[in-house]
Amino acid sequence: MSPAMIKEFRLPDLGEGLTESEILSWKVAVGDTVELNQVIAEVETAKAVVELPSPFAGTVAALHEQPGSVVEVGKPIVSFEVDDVAAAPSGVGEPAVDAGNAAGAPAAPPAPVREATLVGYGAAVEQGGHPTRRQRTFAPAARPAVPATASAPAAVEQSAPSAVLQFERQPGRQAERPRSTPPVRKLARDLGVDLTQLSGSGAGGLITREDVQHFAEDAAAPASARPRTGSGRETRTPIKGVRKYTAAAVVQSAFTAPHVTEFLTVDVTAAMELLERLKASRTFQGYKLTPLTLAAKAVLIALKRNPTLNSRWDEAAQEIVEYNYVNLGIAAATPRGLTVPNIKDADAMGLLELSAALSELTEAARAGKTTPADLAGGTISITNIGVFGIDAGTPILNPGEAAILSLGAVRKAPWVHNDELAVRHVMSLSLSFDHRLVDGEQGSRFLADVGAVLSDPGMVLAMV
Structure with a gap:
């Protein structure tokens, strides 16, 4: 039996030069067996909602991001346990991270890795590094690249002292993400509560389950029973996507x-x-x-x-x-x-x-x-x-x-x-x-x- 190794899949640029995407939902869980190009997640870029196919066949070892997280391109989002003999498809995925080679002799220089190209997104890359286009009977003009709409985001911290920090906006972003934990964010989505309207009662302004539940109960109350002051008179929607x-x-x-x-x-x-x-x-x-x-x-x-x-x-x-x-x-x-x-x-x-x-x-x-x-x-x-x-x-x-x-x-x-x-x-x-x-x-x-x-x-x- 071939030994297993861990391979990370980093969020790719989905063909548009975009700097980040939001994880909307996972279609797999830790321990699931997935096939090559099986849909593993649904993500929202600044332009569209897309289904993300798996670049590997193997077992899901870890999900590094929660639904609702805004992830920068190049950041690991999921790890797979695959057979050592199984190689990533040409032009897909990221270099393997061998959990068993963390120490010891220096590894040999890695083979050149082509630009990541997921099935259905981006252009296939030839040996010369140029995208493949369908041949025409005339010489077409160069197709325009979509202009970037935002500057590159600041680097992501490698670790966070608490779970709360995973949901804060990093320096350089245009707005701050409400501070909460994954269960609270899920509860808010289920109840239709916009977390940007809440002020957290927890430590450091953390939004708690009680904050979400109380807000939902106030919204469900008759209009005559609700105060006509404060945030109840307006609705705020984050500018994103x-x-x-x-x-x-x-x-x-x-x-x-x-x-x-x-x-x-x-x-x-x-x-x-x-x-x-x-x-x-x-x-x-x-x-x-x-x-x-x-x-x-x-x-x-x-x-x-x-x-x-x-x-x-x-x-x-x-x-x-x-x-x-x-x-x-x-x-x-x-x-x-x-x-x-x-x-x-x-x-x-x-x-x-x-x-x-x-x-x-x-x-x-x-x-x-x-x-x-x-x-x-x-x-x-x-x-x-x-x-x-x-x-x-x-x-x-x-x-x-x-x-x-x-x-x-x-x-x-x-x-x-x-x-x-x-x-x-x-x-x-x-x-x-x-x-x-x-x-x-x-x-x-x-x-x-x-x-x-x-x-x-x-x-x-x-x-x-």
Whole structure:
């Protein structure tokens, strides 16, 4: 029988250059036997909730972090007991920590370890250290890296004098984590209590079980029985995760790219009639077709005629990077905040494939299953505010992108059609673009092309 050894798994950078993640839940316990790539935890980055697969096959020896802990990238989160002959998959996990080699002769220099890449996250690394990309028939522009939204956190202390300190924010963080113990944090989650609203009665301000229970009882009491002073009159929510990233991203975009917004209201009656015919056709049976589907296709057609809107401003290189592919972002409202996952190479898709990709993207966002890879590399975006009954707006650019199109609600309204007043389906389009990259003429022509496709789908024959 092969001797066993202990291997640590350190929290990886989940493909986005992020500095930390929060452990939401463990899917395994100490003593469990796990297989390679089995989901062992659910973690939340600054952009998405992701499932973390195991880099080893073996037995869980220790869980180093509790649910609710914010862990810095590179810090050990779990240890596995594995057979000595079992090696970590290429490019996955961390160098082994051999518990039996803590003393004695100096160990031989370790073999070079490639950058950690978990299944489904990040890019595979070749021998030369460069990520592998799918080959294209043209030379694509370099895809942009997502800008970091926070400075690197301070180093984590190697040990803490008490369990309380494990839940404090380290120096350099933007906010202090409420001081409590793991059982108390679990009780607070079960009762729906936000620990940031509590003042601990324990030693050094430690939040106790009694503090949580009393707060929950006061919240459950009738409004007339509760005091209308103090923290009971307001609710405080920590700024973290997706909300924190979104705030930093929109501020960066608003104060970096000079926004210009143009509006166009179009008669989309013909597009709505086409949509009904497609829904009734055998080809599209089982597919979800919406005005967003047709608008997405219209954007892809218009980009072929107006490619400057599919570009980015590279400040460091002092270059304008024009993409020869389209990763179409779709703004999605989720319980955790706004995310903009994108459909990779949407320009190569037909309407049927695009419809399926939109449905898959939307379902993943609503279920909180959007991965960091889904959120990275977008080149232009669409936001559909019409689903909320809104007609028009001034959308803020997704950082690094040249344009974003907002779709308003489709409404019946009086409209001049064939020189006569008629009731037609109309929609307002709002286009924001970066004036460093896109001139007014280019933005106007793009918006007019999108409107032409939606008002008369047959115009596609004359445009492509």
